[in-house]
Structure formats: structure tokens, C-alpha cells
Amino acid sequence: MSDALHRLTRTPQGMLGLGLLAVLVLACLLGSLVAPYSPEAMDFAGRFAAPGVKHWFGADQLGRDVLSRLLVGARSTVPLAVLATFSGAAVGACIGTLSAYLGGRWDEAITRTIDAVMAVPHLLLALILVSTLGKGSTNAALAIAISVAPSLARVTRSVALAARQQDYVKAAIARGEGGAWIVLREMLPNVAAPVIIEATIRVAFAVMLFATLSFLGLGAQPPESEWGLMVSEARRYMHQAPWVIVAPALAIAVTAICFNLLGDGLRDALNPRDER
Amino acid sequence: MSVLSVRDYSLDYLTRAGSQRVLQDVTLSIAPGEVLGLVGESGSGKTSLAWAIMRHLPRNARESEGQIGLGDTDLRAATAKALETIRGRRMSMVFQDPSTALNPTLSIGRQVSEVLVRHRGLDEKEAWAAATEALAHVELRDPAALMKRYPHEASGGEKQRVVIATAFACRPELIVFDEPTTALDVITGARILDLFARLRAETGVAALYISHDLALVSRVADRVAILERGRIVEEAPADRIFRSPTHDYTRRLVAAVPRPEHRLVSDMPTPEPLLSAENIAVRYHRKRPATADLRIDLKRGEILGVVGESGSGKSSLARALTGLADYSGTITLAGRRIAHMDRSYRRAVQIVFQHPDSSLNPRHTVAELLARPLKLYGGDIKSIPQLLTDVQLPAGYVSRYPHQLSGGEKQRVAIARAFAAKPQLVICDEITAPLDVSVQASVVELLLRLRATHGTSYLFITHDLNLVQQVAHRIAVMKGGEIVDLLGIDELRAGQGHPYTRELLAAAPPPVG
Numbered sequence A: 001m002s003d004a005l006h007r008l009t010r011t012p013q014g015m016l017g018l019g020l021l022a023v024l025v026l027a028c029l030l031g032s033l034v035a036p037y038s039p040e041a042m043d044f045a046g047r048f049a050a051p052g053v054k055h056w057f058g059a060d061q062l063g064r065d066v067l068s069r070l071l072v073g074a075r076s077t078v079p080l081a082v083l084a085t086f087s088g089a090a091v092g093a094c095i096g097t098l099s100a101y102l103g104g105r106w107d108e109a110i111t112r113t114i115d116a117v118m119a120v121p122h123l124l125l126a127l128i129l130v131s132t133l134g135k136g137s138t139n140a141a142l143a144i145a146i147s148v149a150p151s152l153a154r155v156t157r158s159v160a161l162a163a164r165q166q167d168y169v170k171a172a173i174a175r176g177e178g179g180a181w182i183v184l185r186e187m188l189p190n191v192a193a194p195v196i197i198e199a200t201i202r203v204a205f206a207v208m209l210f211a212t213l214s215f216l217g218l219g220a221q222p223p224e225s226e227w228g229l230m231v232s233e234a235r236r237y238m239h240q241a242p243w244v245i246v247a248p249a250l251a252i253a254v255t256a257i258c259f260n261l262l263g264d265g266l267r268d269a270l271n272p273r274d275e276r
Numbered sequence B: 001m002s003v004l005s006v007r008d009y010s011l012d013y014l015t016r017a018g019s020q021r022v023l024q025d026v027t028l029s030i031a032p033g034e035v036l037g038l039v040g041e042s043g044s045g046k047t048s049l050a051w052a053i054m055r056h057l058p059r060n061a062r063e064s065e066g067q068i069g070l071g072d073t074d075l076r077a078a079t080a081k082a083l084e085t086i087r088g089r090r091m092s093m094v095f096q097d098p099s100t101a102l103n104p105t106l107s108i109g110r111q112v113s114e115v116l117v118r119h120r121g122l123d124e125k126e127a128w129a130a131a132t133e134a135l136a137h138v139e140l141r142d143p144a145a146l147m148k149r150y151p152h153e154a155s156g157g158e159k160q161r162v163v164i165a166t167a168f169a170c171r172p173e174l175i176v177f178d179e180p181t182t183a184l185d186v187i188t189g190a191r192i193l194d195l196f197a198r199l200r201a202e203t204g205v206a207a208l209y210i211s212h213d214l215a216l217v218s219r220v221a222d223r224v225a226i227l228e229r230g231r232i233v234e235e236a237p238a239d240r241i242f243r244s245p246t247h248d249y250t251r252r253l254v255a256a257v258p259r260p261e262h263r264l265v266s267d268m269p270t271p272e273p274l275l276s277a278e279n280i281a282v283r284y285h286r287k288r289p290a291t292a293d294l295r296i297d298l299k300r301g302e303i304l305g306v307v308g309e310s311g312s313g314k315s316s317l318a319r320a321l322t323g324l325a326d327y328s329g330t331i332t333l334a335g336r337r338i339a340h341m342d343r344s345y346r347r348a349v350q351i352v353f354q355h356p357d358s359s360l361n362p363r364h365t366v367a368e369l370l371a372r373p374l375k376l377y378g379g380d381i382k383s384i385p386q387l388l389t390d391v392q393l394p395a396g397y398v399s400r401y402p403h404q405l406s407g408g409e410k411q412r413v414a415i416a417r418a419f420a421a422k423p424q425l426v427i428c429d430e431i432t433a434p435l436d437v438s439v440q441a442s443v444v445e446l447l448l449r450l451r452a453t454h455g456t457s458y459l460f461i462t463h464d465l466n467l468v469q470q471v472a473h474r475i476a477v478m479k480g481g482e483i484v485d486l487l488g489i490d491e492l493r494a495g496q497g498h499p500y501t502r503e504l505l506a507a508a509p510p511p512v513g
Helices: A002-010 A012-034 A066-102 A104-119 A122-133 A137-164 A167-175 A179-215 A227-237 A242-270 B046-053 B080-086 B108-120 B124-137 B143-148 B156-168 B186-203 B214-220 B238-243 B248-256 B314-321 B343-348 B366-377 B381-390 B395-399 B407-420 B437-454 B465-471 B489-493 B499-507
Strands: B004-015 B018-030 B035-039 B061-070 B091-094 B174-178 B206-211 B223-228 B231-237 B273-282 B291-299 B303-308 B327-333 B336-338 B349-352 B425-429 B457-461 B474-479 B482-488
Touching (some): A002 A012, A002 A242, A012 A066, A012 A242, A066 A179, A066 A227, A066 A242, A104 A137, A122 A137, A122 A179, A167 A179, A167 B349, A167 B366, A179 A242, A227 A242, B004 B046, B018 B035, B018 B061, B035 B046, B046 B061, B046 B174, B091 B156, B108 B143, B124 B143, B156 B186, B206 B214, B223 B238, B223 B248, B238 B248, B273 B314, B291 B457, B291 B482, B303 B465, B314 B327, B314 B425, B314 B457, B343 B349, B343 B366, B349 B407, B366 B395, B366 B407, B407 B437, B437 B465, B474 B499, B482 B489, B482 B499
Parallel strands (some): B035 B206, B174 B206, B303 B457, B303 B474, B349 B425, B425 B457
Antiparallel strands (some): B004 B061, B273 B327, B327 B336, B474 B482
8 A cells, every 4th residue: 555655656646636635634634723713703894805914815795714714614525525425435336346246137236226326417316315314514425425326336346347257256155255255355355446546536526516515505504614605605796706706616626636636646556557 | 691690688677676687698599490499487588588579679678788680680770660671571470369469350361461461562452362372371271261250250279370371471581489379279289380380391481489388399499498587598409408408497497397107196096985976067158058967076085187178168167066157967075965065065175276366365465365264164273374384385474465476376375275174175277377387396296295194186177188197097088068088097098098088198299308
């Protein structure tokens, strides 16, 4: 694993992705400590203050400091998106591997179900789930996890089909191992690399999906400073004070780019085949 | 004037770990009409030398010194443009695996005639006619029909003949053969060699014949060069290299070549029956069963060799006996009829697969690999170091991953895993095929020693007829899903048996000398 990390730092996209990730992690850990103001401190005299020395990214309609809100909001945006994606990916990977292991009719049934679920657009699926489960960050995260799982299951299945043909799976069957052991301990570790790569890229979508849900009022609720919610709230004052919408929108974009770059870098780092 | 001359040639590959030398001061020359055999184990650099001669090296290759000359052309100085007229015209190559050497999206006719259009300046129609003639010349039946077919519609032997026809099409000065029969069956391979001998006599082409099989090369080549870790350690006429090898490494290689007359097993099996399988038929999802009504029986401590070409049903038999394939028929183990594969049967019958790279899970350490049978069948985890010592591996290997081991060491771990179950029968499915001869000899020796200690029976599946004659008590010959012959080793040696058995034996003659 440390070997893969080393290779990751040798590609430009991996290096840049890691750098941005470090910034995000710092913001999540220390955001509330380094923020110059409280995210909810209102200042009616300073409404729509333009970016400057006092407010680096300006202030919003209630005079709250945008930078402070971004820094504190990182914690309610990024970890949840990452957690949602990776838990969805874990479930998807298990389903995909199981499908490849069982084969035959079971495989057919699982794959067709996945196809059916994937026919529903992610956003629509998430909307249906959240409107059934109720608003809130946790339910939004759950909806994201569920919408990530099918596509990850499909990716995993295609890789696991190759692993299924390997002799170590046959050896395990001949030994009389149970299905759970074969799926979880023999096959899953060998399909992990593509799953991790795919999941990392999916985090970018999850951040945006989460922001979208918050934007639509179904994810995080005010006065939380979740980035999507910030964009949603700032929409009405777009012409008056564009910085209030630009800052969180950029933060979302940079996070998405970060995980995309990281995914690309990991793809090279975890497939050292080209290297002699 | 020699056709090919390589002088003081050295080659390195740049890797992340630094520069790695693959060829060191290689000097060899091939006279017109001569065949030079190049023998080396895996990793000795023989294929790198072939690509250096063909001027197709990977980007991280660095040639430090030396010359490669084809006739009076300096190949190292030749431009890419010049090479285009040399490759295919003046020198050509025959690859190991004919199924990947042909483009699956082009018809065979297109691929053969393209060479003729390019290098002999024929137009499409003339080239097509000449290509058909070339295919007829390599003894392919109905060449006109074959021209229109695609590679997947031809058998492995036919494809290799097509590749050879293409290589000979422009009457080159030199042909490089890179293990042309390794991917083929014994009989098909033997016929390819006959074809090569005939074409060689007709055309007088010079050839570099690369192989890991010293016995085979000494039959094909005029002179043999032995390559060890990038250095040529010995070069001698083919008949001499077997009879009087001078270098230590060559001596080791010669000693490791299996000789059928040299038996490694002297004792007889006990009369007590261990396993009998009757009317075993395996069908996959096809109409024709892979095997039909097989009947075998094994005694305690017996080694039963199973030989046959690929697709003859050898592996299907192994799969049925280990419960990997659905079968119909009855299996009886030590007097107990096996209705379904229960734990005690699975413990008693273990299998070792051909490729340890594939049979050992790359994400498990040696300790984890060996702990599984102990946990499943009852055993002490503390005995893992002892299991490793039994297969002559250092006990310190417990924390290693398979990719940190060599091919032979991996196969030893696979054998240790089988013996961790304290089995009564071990099915060895071509376990020596991917190994170098010297490693192969030590693995066979290990198997025999384990048998002496534990009294295990072996079902020894192989295509190496010389090896199987050294170890087996009886031999089952399979063809087209049936056992055509089942006879004792003495009867086999006395020349008895089915005509197909004798044909197989003739295709794998014992080494000369």
C-alpha cells in the first residue's frame, strides 16, 4: 500500500489530488478553529460586504463571513460525501463479487436488478429516497450510498468474473470453503483496486449530488453551512453579491476535481503494469 | 560470411530499481543454412536477444555496446525506414503462441498476402495466388478455403503453419523461432518440427531456434548455445552438448532433463485399493460430454500417470474427482461410496494446480494460505513452519506473499498446502509444466520424498511422456474424452498398447546421447 502511495506522488495528477485532499482534510479538522468569525455570527451593518481585508470572501445576506462558513461547512460536506460513497461502494462491491461467484441464474437475476435500478437517474433515485425517508443530512447520505451501490456492483462484477476463473477460487471450492469466505476473503481483496479507483472518482459525484440535494432543500437544513445549501441560499442575491454564490460553488468544484484527480492518479498507481 | 553475427552485445533495462543487465557480452554467429539453438531458462534473456535482433526493443531498453549484423548490414545502425524493408523480407520471426501472433480481425489470406504485396511487389491477385501456394507448401489441407477463414476458425497447429508460411514467404536469410512448439500439443508440435526440417532442407534458410527445452533443441539445431543470466556459457555442436557438456550450468541442465529409462520410483504400490471411479462423465453446458464413462482405479501409494493432448479430458477428470465439475458416475474412496463431496473426502483428495501464480491467492501470506486447510480439516496452526520445512522452504517464509517467491518456491507452497490436509491422494495437474527443467526435477524429487514419508497416491497429469515414464506405475492415455489405454509401465516399455499411445511416444523421443 505504501508502494502505491509512493507511485501516486510520482504522477502530476496524483500529486495535485493529494495536495488538494490535504487542504480539504485540514479544513475538515481545523476549520472551526482557524475560522476568523463564528459561522453564525450575524452583522446587519456588514450585509453583502464585498471581499476585502475584513471578509476575505465577503459576507452574505445576514452579514455572516463567507470564509468562516466555508471552513466550518467543509466538515458537514466532504466527510459525509466520502462516507456515503465508500459505504455504497462496499455494499456494491460485495453484491458484484457475490454475483460473479454465484454465476448462472443468480448472476442473471442480480445483474438485471442492477440494470433496472441504474435505469433511474441518480438524482431522481436520491430524490425518491429522501422524500420517502425525510429531509436531513443522514438521509441524504443514505440516498447517495444507495445510488452509488449499483454502478459499483456492476464494475466489481466484471472484474470479479476474471477472479472467479482463477485457480485460487477453484482451490478454495475443492477445499470445501463456504461461499462467504470465498467471496469476502478470496475474491474481494483481488478486486479491491478497481473498486477503490472507481469509488474515489464517484466521491466527486457524491459531493455534487449532496450539494444538489441540499440546494433543493432536501439535504442539510439551515442554518447549517453545508456548501450546497450555501449556494441555494445565495442564489437570490446572485446579482447583488456574486461572491456569496461563487465561493461555495468553487469549493464544490475544487473538491470534485480533487477526487477526480486522485482517482486518475490511483488508477496509474494501483496498476503498475506499464512499469517494467 | 555469416548470415547473422552478434558481437559483444550487452543490453540493460532501466527500471525503477535501477539499471538491470539482461544480456552481457553476447557473441554468436550463424552461417548460411545453419540452425543455431539458443537454450536458457526463464529470465535468461533469450527472448530479449530475439527482439534485439528483430530491432523491436521496449522503450526502457539501453544497448550499451556490441554489434548486430545481418549479412553485411549493420542492424543497430539501420533506420526505421530501412528496417521496414528488412523485417519480413530478409529476416522474419515465428512466435510462441500462434493464437496471438495472427490478427483476429483479418482473414488468414489477407495476412499472408500482405507480406507478399509489401516485399515482393506483387499485386493483390498475384499475391493471393502466391499465398495460397505458400499455404499448400506447409501441408495445409484445402489452402484456398483456409485463405478466406479467420484465425479463430483454424486450429492451433494450422495457425502455427500459417505463421511459418508467412515467415518463409519471402525467402528470408534468417528466421528467428521463439519457442514455436511450446504452446502446441506433443503430436502437433512434432509435426511442426518435421515441417521445419523439410522447409529448411528445401530453402537452406539460417535460423535461430530459441527454446527452454534442451532435449528438443539438440534434435533441431546444428549447434547449441547455452544462455545463463544473459551470458553465453557454452556453445557446442548439438550432439556433443548432451554427451559431453563442459560448463557446470550445462551439466546441471543436462542432468535435469528427464530420461525415461532412468526410473525414479522403485517400489510397488500396496495391493490395497484406495479410490475407484466408474462411468465418470463430465458435461459442461454443451451437448458433447467432455469425458465419457471414464473408469480408473488407484491403489494406496500408487502413481497413476495420465497423459493426452489438450482437450483430451485430463483436466475434466481432475475436476470431477475434486468436485469442481458436475459429473455422473460413482466414486468410491477406501471402500466408502461417495454420494456427495463431504469434508472427509475433500481432505483425503487434494489437488495441486498447474500455475501457482493463479492457485495461490496473491493477497494472502504463506501463513494464511497454509492455515486454511489446517482450520478446515483440523490441524495445529503451529505446524506451519514444519510444513514449510517439509517442502524444503525456509520457515521464515511464513510472512511472505506469493509474488515475493520464485516459480518453484510458489509450487512448493502449493504442495505444502495440499499436504497440510494429510491427504491420501494428491492430484497433480501438470504441476511441472510452467517450471524450468532444473526446478522441475527438484519438484518431482520432492513429491517422491513426500510419498515415501506419507504413503500418498498421486494422479499425475502431464503431457511430458519422458517424465511420466520415470515416475508412474501405470499410465492412462486419454484421447477425445476417453481413456484409450491403461497399462503398466513395463508393458508400455515393451512396446505394447494402443496405436495412439505409440504415436504419442514417437512424438516425444528421449533425449539423444
